[in-house]
Amino acid sequence: MAKHKARYTLLLLIVAGLLVFAAGLKESTPARAQETSQYCLGCHGKPETSMTLPGGETLSLYISPEMLQNSVHAQAGIECSACHTDIKSYPHPENKYATKRELSRAYYMACRSCHSVNYEKTLDSMHAKAAEQGNLNAPICTDCHGAHDVQKPDEPRARVSTTCGRCHTQIYSQYKDSVHGGALIKEDNPDVPVCTDCHGVHNIHDPRTEQFRIEEPDLCAGCHANAELMSKYNLPSNVYDLYKLSWHGVDVSVYKARWPTIWHDSAVCSDCHGVHNIRKTSDPASSVSSQNLLGTCQKCHPSAGPNWVGAWTGHHEVSLSRTPFLFYTQAFYTSFTPFVLWLSILYVVLQIVRSVVDRVRGSLSK
Amino acid sequence: MTASLPSTTPVEKSVSTIRTVPRFSVGQRWEHSIVLISIVLLLLTGLPQKYRATTWSQQILTTPDRLYAIQNIHRIAAVVLTLLVLYHLGHTLYLLSKRHLSGNMLPSLQDIRDAFQMGRYLLFLTNRKPKFGKYNFEQKFTYWFLFFSIGIMVVSGFILWFPIAITRILPGEIIPSAKLAHSTEAIVTLVFIVIWHFYHVHLERLNLSIFTGWLNEKDARTYHPLEFERLTGEPSEPRQTGDDH
Numbered sequence: 001m002a003k004h005k006a007r008y009t010l011l012l013l014i015v016a017g018l019l020v021f022a023a024g025l026k027e028s029t030p031a032r033a034q035e036t037s038q039y040c041l042g043c044h045g046k047p048e049t050s051m052t053l054p055g056g057e058t059l060s061l062y063i064s065p066e067m068l069q070n071s072v073h074a075q076a077g078i079e080c081s082a083c084h085t086d087i088k089s090y091p092h093p094e095n096k097y098a099t100k101r102e103l104s105r106a107y108y109m110a111c112r113s114c115h116s117v118n119y120e121k122t123l124d125s126m127h128a129k130a131a132e133q134g135n136l137n138a139p140i141c142t143d144c145h146g147a148h149d150v151q152k153p154d155e156p157r158a159r160v161s162t163t164c165g166r167c168h169t170q171i172y173s174q175y176k177d178s179v180h181g182g183a184l185i186k187e188d189n190p191d192v193p194v195c196t197d198c199h200g201v202h203n204i205h206d207p208r209t210e211q212f213r214i215e216e217p218d219l220c221a222g223c224h225a226n227a228e229l230m231s232k233y234n235l236p237s238n239v240y241d242l243y244k245l246s247w248h249g250v251d252v253s254v255y256k257a258r259w260p261t262i263w264h265d266s267a268v269c270s271d272c273h274g275v276h277n278i279r280k281t282s283d284p285a286s287s288v289s290s291q292n293l294l295g296t297c298q299k300c301h302p303s304a305g306p307n308w309v310g311a312w313t314g315h316h317e318v319s320l321s322r323t324p325f326l327f328y329t330q331a332f333y334t335s336f337t338p339f340v341l342w343l344s345i346l347y348v349v350l351q352i353v354r355s356v357v358d359r360v361r362g363s364l365s366k
Numbered sequence: 367m368t369a370s371l372p373s374t375t376p377v378e379k380s381v382s383t384i385r386t387v388p389r390f391s392v393g394q395r396w397e398h399s400i401v402l403i404s405i406v407l408l409l410l411t412g413l414p415q416k417y418r419a420t421t422w423s424q425q426i427l428t429t430p431d432r433l434y435a436i437q438n439i440h441r442i443a444a445v446v447l448t449l450l451v452l453y454h455l456g457h458t459l460y461l462l463s464k465r466h467l468s469g470n471m472l473p474s475l476q477d478i479r480d481a482f483q484m485g486r487y488l489l490f491l492t493n494r495k496p497k498f499g500k501y502n503f504e505q506k507f508t509y510w511f512l513f514f515s516i517g518i519m520v521v522s523g524f525i526l527w528f529p530i531a532i533t534r535i536l537p538g539e540i541i542p543s544a545k546l547a548h549s550t551e552a553i554v555t556l557v558f559i560v561i562w563h564f565y566h567v568h569l570e571r572l573n574l575s576i577f578t579g580w581l582n583e584k585d586a587r588t589y590h591p592l593e594f595e596r597l598t599g600e601p602s603e604p605r606q607t608g609d610d611h
Contacts, residue, residue: 304530304533305530307536308529308533311533323539325543326546333550341554341558341561347562351488353488
């Protein structure tokens, strides 16, 4: 029995060895690059490997070989020392960091050596500002992308929003119930915006500024004025053009052209439709549904009465069925008034002709 | 009546006497001046608001404070014009109640006949101009056109000034309608004044009677012969004594 088992094990080892050899032949470069990884995993592949930092925290030094193997870096053949540049051999240089966070904030600078463009962008971000103001929990590369387990950040697309949602929990819970978030999470919709589509990726700016507010209609128009995209969802693509003609829209365009740094109170898209919690206009829970519209108007026009909502024509063409009085007013100014004006002009022109002819005749007959 | 001067002894040739006939009362001249000033102010402060999206407007309205300033001037001028309209209507009603309203500004069948005759004259179908009374059909058209223009501007302007109060009573779509009417009617009025009114009072002849109150004899004979005859009892065309007018 024991003899039989030993033979079986030997056979398995040979097969495994052949397989490893074959794999090595096929992808010789990554395999060789990971020789050092294998060396490191000799110690760091043991789950119990850990150390106590001077600050008192216990830092696990365990790196799961499977996790490492699945990361985009390992698959591209990038080895441990590419990031851990200070560690050349064993024993390692002495640890200089008191806490885990301190260590992470020092080590993530390694990303910069390859991803310098994105790194530079982060310096201009809201997150970098928070860190400058002393918030060490402000995210660094590895907080969003992972460290040893780096994956493609947008596969699936919903990963982007869940990543942001790890810190921005409240906003994420609003977003996932919104028309955009719902389609993203439930249907993996390729068109709805994820966080980064509106906020930017590495250079995420403060969205509460005058500048962000003044740019906001254009941001929404990026998709909502795209006829091809909107027709896919049976949505009108003229909402932005009609908005620009409306009272709010004209005001915003003037501020944008002249006073982009002055805060304005004219309604932009999100003031009425919501920000992260945008719903379909047909959804009764939408801030612009017929039940909620007056309340939404009253945010800015507090004493408005129920008839007030009828004054809103900002996303609608003038039509006989929806706004008959406006329709007839427009008809008056496109037919009767021009007719009267042209008649007056014609009359004056005829008068000029007759008086010139009479004068010329008069001077000739003298 | 009072305008006809007694024939005096011959004076020096260098002195010429211009006979005049009365045309507008002091009150009417004041009304015209106030309308003129308020409409100019309303246009100057209204047009930059209408054309806010254009560069020229934005060069005037360089700060939000400037916008608020011209809006305030616009409202003050609007109140002045509104008070004038109320005075004009009230005065008319007063005259009507006293049976003193002459009614010579009301459109009549004669105006249609005159317009027809004038059309024939302008198309070279006749060489005879119609003979007009105190107000010819052109002047009546000016009055009534601006009467309704100003009416539309005042009503729509107040709707836009107090939209929330208005929609307590009237449906909401009155607001965008008022905006459209106010914005368009302003241009219609401007075009009409420039083309029609300016031609008739500046180019056809310089007619300043609305400021002076008087019309000189020559213009009175030429443009308002019937009124001249009514006032002076003289024929408007002295040489053609056989004329039945």
